Amino acid sequence: MSAPAINPLVLFFASIFTSNILLTNFLGTCSFISISKDLKSSNGLGMAVTLVITITTAINWILEKYLIQPLNLGYLRYILYIIVIAAVVQMLEMIIDRVSPNLYIVLGIFLPLITVNCAIFGVALFMQLRNYTFLQSVFFGLGSGLGWWLAIVLLAGIRKKTDNAPVPAPLKGIGITLITIGIMAMAFVGFAGMINVQ
Numbered sequence: 001m002s003a004p005a006i007n008p009l010v011l012f013f014a015s016i017f018t019s020n021i022l023l024t025n026f027l028g029t030c031s032f033i034s035i036s037k038d039l040k041s042s043n044g045l046g047m048a049v050t051l052v053i054t055i056t057t058a059i060n061w062i063l064e065k066y067l068i069q070p071l072n073l074g075y076l077r078y079i080l081y082i083i084v085i086a087a088v089v090q091m092l093e094m095i096i097d098r099v100s101p102n103l104y105i106v107l108g109i110f111l112p113l114i115t116v117n118c119a120i121f122g123v124a125l126f127m128q129l130r131n132y133t134f135l136q137s138v139f140f141g142l143g144s145g146l147g148w149w150l151a152i153v154l155l156a157g158i159r160k161k162t163d164n165a166p167v168p169a170p171l172k173g174i175g176i177t178l179i180t181i182g183i184m185a186m187a188f189v190g191f192a193g194m195i196n197v198q
Contacts, residue, residue: 034110049117
C-alpha cells in the first residue's frame with residue numbers, strides 16, 4: 001500500500017487545527033484536563049508532549065519500515081512503540097529535572113505519565129495505519145504535538161478567566177471545563193475546508 005498523496009505541510013496544519021489529536025479524537029484528555037489549571041505548567045507539559053510525539057513518531061516510523069515490516073514482527077508493533085515512548089519520556093524527564101527543577105515539580109506525576117498518554121500512542125498508530133512517508137510522519141507528529149500544546153494552553157487561559165466568572169454553581173469546576181472543551185473542539189473543526197488536500 002502506497003503512502004497517501006498529501007503534502008506534509010497540509011498534514012502539519014491539519015493536525016494542528018482540523019484534525020487536532022485532542023479535540024477531534026479526544027486522545028490525551030486526562031493530563032489535558034488535570035494540568036490545564038495553570039498556564040505555566042500547561043505550557044511546560046505541552047512542550048514536553050510535543051517533543052515526545054515528534055521524536056517517537058520519527059523513531060517508530062524507522063522501526064516500522066526497517067525492522068517490523070521486513071522481519072514480519074507485526075505482533076510486536078505495540079510493544080516496540082511503547083518501549084520507544086517510555087525511553088524518550090525517561091530521557092526527557094531527566095533533562096527537565098536537570099534544567100528546570102521547578103517545572104519538574106509542577107508537572108509532578110504527569111511527566112512520567114506522558115508515557116501512557118494515548119495521544120502519543122495514537123499518533124504512532126495513525127502514522128502506521130495511514131502508511132505515511134517519513135516526512136509525512138514527522139510533520140504529522142510535530143503538528144499533532146503543537147495542536148495538543150495549543151489546546152492545553154488555550155484551555156488554561158480560558159480556565160483562568162472562568163475561575164473568576166459568574167458560573168452557575170452546578171457547572172463550576174469540571175462542568176464548565178467540559179463545556180469549554182466542547183466549544184473549543186467545534187471552533188477547531190470550523191477550520192475544515194480552508195485548505196484543500198491535493
